[in-house]
Amino acid sequence: MFRTLSQRVWPSRTVLVREKHTLPDLPYDYNALEPVISAEIMQLHHQKHHQTYVTSLNQAEEKFLEAKEKNDLKTMIALTSQLRFNGGGHINHSILWQNFSPKGGEPEGDLLKAIEANFGSFDTLKNGLSSSAVSLQGSGWTWLGYNKSTNSLAIATCSNQDPLEPTTGLVPLLGIDVWEHAYYLQYKSVRADYVKNVFKIINWKDVATRLATARQ
Amino acid sequence: MQLHHQKHHQTYVTSLNQAEEKFLEAKEKNDLKTMIALTSQLRFNGGGHINHSILWQNYSPKGGEPEGDLLKAIEANFGSFDTLKNGLSSSAVSLQGSGWTWLGYNKSTNSLAIATCSNQDPLEPTTGLVPLLGIDVWEHAYYLQYKNVRADYVKNVFKIINWKDVATRLATARQ
Secondary structure, three states: OOOOOOOOOOOOOOOOOOOOOOOOOOOOOOOOOOOOOOHHHHHHHHHHHHHHHHHHHHHHHHHHHHHHHOOOHHHHHHOHHHHHHHHHHHHHHHHHHHHEOOOOOOOOHHHHHHHHHHHOOHHHHHHHHHHHHHHOOOOEEEEEEEEOOOOEEEEEEEEOOOOHHHHHOOEEEEEEEOOHHHOHHHHOOOHHHHHHHHHHHEOHHHHHHHHHHHHO | OHHHHHHHHHHHHHHHHHHHHHHHHHHHOOOHHHHHHOHHHHHHHHHHHHHHHHHHHHEOOOOOOOOHHHHHHHHHHHOOHHHHHHHHHHHHHHOOOOEEEEEEEEOOOOEEEEEEEEOOOOHHHHHOOEEEEEEEOOHHHOHHHHOOOHHHHHHHHHHHEOHHHHHHHHHHHHO
């Protein structure tokens, strides 16, 4: 009698291959947005604040997966705050760098049509975004977002680094960061001046691309 | 200090006065919707005024350390002054967004506690704890000098705490 070497097929164990998040490069130099946003702010904002969100997100994800492997649900839940804060910070700032352009400009084509349909005019949109950004209490973002269900644009705010889409369902098109680190070194307490000036460096082509993508 | 006092705190005061005036006007017309709409401004600016009024008294150029009844309470609740400092520091450094870390007094249990509040939410109306010592971690409180390194600011701020003021607040709360 010979033993048949039976091939036992183990259920394949899912190997959790985790790619680490990385800090995206800026599409322009740190000084490219001057005089609207100083090189000092851009460098700190990118290399310190955004980098910290990326590093902390990677750490939080690693701990989360370790906890999951032990089925330690309490720890998994305890980590959700870090995941949301740092994950949101990474999402938000990755959008922000693309939303800026040294050239600035104005909305055109389908984006402009959508703006006029929802807000009446580009000026009305700007006023709406500005008053929202200036009156936001504490740290957070004012967003121009796209509502897929109604095919409409909306202004929305989120606290801290809460990311727009997971929080509200709106697709982020344009974000105004009103955390004090985004402007304080240059504008001090006068957030209104920062918000007014930031419209000079908005990359409306990027905003338009995000809208087109969301509408697909 | 000058921006924090003359711009930020002054703005809370001015905006609070405006909000209160509008609230009373709305009340005279029994316009409840407007009264409710104003509560956010009242809380934010009222809290900002309360919090910063405490903050200026919490500081002293001389600094120092807790003594007497305050030190006893700290040791009873935290084990040691160092443990309290570590607790306040890690709370302040890890606070997400804008807000304050507080050393507060719980009247019901005659005990001290570390607590955080978001934005300008004032400690006592929000949690019931009596504020003894506040650490402001809004970026405007430190960014010009410390940039993103909040931890350095928090570490250094312990050098200028007016522990006599903290002790007075505890004694008053215990009356």
